[in-house]
Structure formats: structure tokens, C-alpha cells
Amino acid sequence: EIVLTQSPGTLSLSPGERATLSCWASQSVSSSYIAWYQQKPGQAPRLLIYGASSRATGIPDRFSGSESGTDFTLTISRLEPEDFAVYYCQQYGSSPYTFGQGTKLEIK
Amino acid sequence: QLQLVESGGGLVKPGGSLRLSCAASGFAFSDYYMSWIRQAPGKGLEWISYISGSSNTIYYADSVRGRFTISRDNAKRSLFLQMSSLSAEDTAVYYCARHDRRYYDNSGYYPWGQGTLVTVSS
Numbered sequence: 001e002i003v004l005t006q007s008p009g010t011l012s013l014s015p016g017e018r019a020t021l022s023c024w025a026s027q028s029v030s031s032s033y034i035a036w037y038q039q040k041p042g043q044a045p046r047l048l049i050y051g052a053s054s055r056a057t058g059i060p061d062r063f064s065g066s067e068s069g070t071d072f073t074l075t076i077s078r079l080e081p082e083d084f085a086v087y088y089c090q091q092y093g094s095s096p097y098t099f100g101q102g103t104k105l106e107i108k
Numbered sequence: 109q110l111q112l113v114e115s116g117g118g119l120v121k122p123g124g125s126l127r128l129s130c131a132a133s134g135f136a137f138s139d140y141y142m143s144w145i146r147q148a149p150g151k152g153l154e155w156i157s158y159i160s161g162s163s164n165t166i167y168y169a170d171s172v173r174g175r176f177t178i179s180r181d182n183a184k185r186s187l188f189l190q191m192s193s194l195s196a197e198d199t200a201v202y203y204c205a206r207h208d209r210r211y212y213d214n215s216g217y218y219p220w221g222q223g224t225l226v227t228v229s230s
Contacts, residue, residue, distance in 0.1 A: 092216065
């Protein structure tokens with residue numbers, strides 16, 4: 001089973017700042033099969049990024065994904081008030097399709 | 109419009125059973141893999157099972173294998189999760205989700221349903 005470890009657990013930033021969220025995989029993820037999701041309280045997760053770096057339909061271009069080996073990064077270039085939420089990474093390269101434990105992005 | 113609507117959640121006693129349903133609309137249901145994902149109160153996301161469009165391919169997480177059964181009825185555009193031998197550790201919001209790439213299991217999930225709460229308690 002591939003274990004995904006997200007850091008930091010909580011990130012405190014202000015609107016307009018840049019956010020960098022990390023996700024480390026315990027082993028290689030085939031074909032860069034990494035997705036990022038945003039979840040707000042009381043809501044279902046929303047797909048942001050798939051294939052490590054491709055934005056899902058309707059996702060603003062301030063969201064971007066990148067990878068370096070087994071390290072994956074979600075970057076939000078300039079935080080908007082609606083971006084404060086919990087973010088999860090997921091690998092879907094090999095079953096079980098595991099999720100990271102999440103990063104909470106909170107307003108400073 | 110793409111939509112998934114779960115139903116069937118509720119309060120069940122330890123050792124009991126429950127069947128969840130997920131009604132799909134707005135897309136060619138039989139062409140897509142579907143998954144169930146759960147989220148315990150205040151916790152993260154846990155993938156628990158997926159099924160191919162033809163039902164030929166099914167996978168389970170170790171935590172539910174042997175107790176949960178995923179199935180689908182393409183004619184009724186519905187996905188199901190039969191849960192048995194439930195324990196307090198199964199208490200969670202259960203989401204159904206479509207694999208985003210048509211015909212492929214290797215895909216992010218879009219859309220997700222709104223979730224249905226399962227509470228296992230005596």
C-alpha cells in the first residue's frame with residue numbers, strides 16, 4: 001500500500017499570499033496518478049488537480065500541481081477567501097487508492 | 109447536469125447490516141468506474157471500494173473486505189454498497205464518486221455525491 005504523507009498539517013496564511021502544500025509518497029506512483037481535492041466544512045471534496053499537474057474543469061489557474069519523484073506539491077498562487085479549506089492528495093496508481101491525511105489551510 | 113445522490117444511511121446496531129444506494133444522472137453511467145469513499149467524523153478520507161462499468165473488476169480496502177459488497181445496476185443507473193458486520197469503526201459519511209476518465213479506473217474522482225451518514229451504535 002502506498003502511504004501518502006501531507007505537510008504541514010495546518011498552514012496559516014493571509015488572503016493574497018502564496019500557499020504551498022506538500023504530499024510525499026512512500027513509493028513511486030505510476031504515471032503520476034496523483035489528484036488533489038479541496039473540502040470545505042459540510043461539503044463533499046472537489047477535484048482540483050489530476051495527473052499531478054492537470055487542472056480539473058472549472059478550476060481557477062491560481063491552483064497548480066507539480067511533482068519531483070515521490071514529492072508532489074499543490075500551489076495556490078494568490079489566496080482568495082474561498083480557498084481556506086482542507087486539502088487532500090490521493091494516489092490512484094495502485095489499489096488501494098490511498099489519501100493523505102489532509103492539510104488544513106486556515107486564515108491567519 | 110452531472111449528479112450523484114446517496115441514500116440509505118442511518119443508525120444501525122453493532123453487528124447489523126445496511127445497504128447504501130447512489131443514484132446517478134447526467135452521464136453515461138455504464139461507461140464509468142465508480143467508487144465508495146468514507147470519512148469518519150472529524151477525520152480524513154478513506155477509499156473503500158471501486159467497481160468497473162461492467163462489474164467485472166472490483167476492489168476493496170482491507171478494512172472492509174469480506175464485510176462489504178459493492179454492486180451496480182446500470183439499467184437503473186445506480187450504485188450500491190451492502191454493509192454487514194458493522195462496528196463503531198464504520199461510523200462515517202459515505203460518499204459515492206465517479207472516476208473522471210471514461211472507461212478507466214486510474215482517474216481522479218468527479219463528481220462526488222453529497223454523502224450519507226452511517227452511525228453504528230447500540
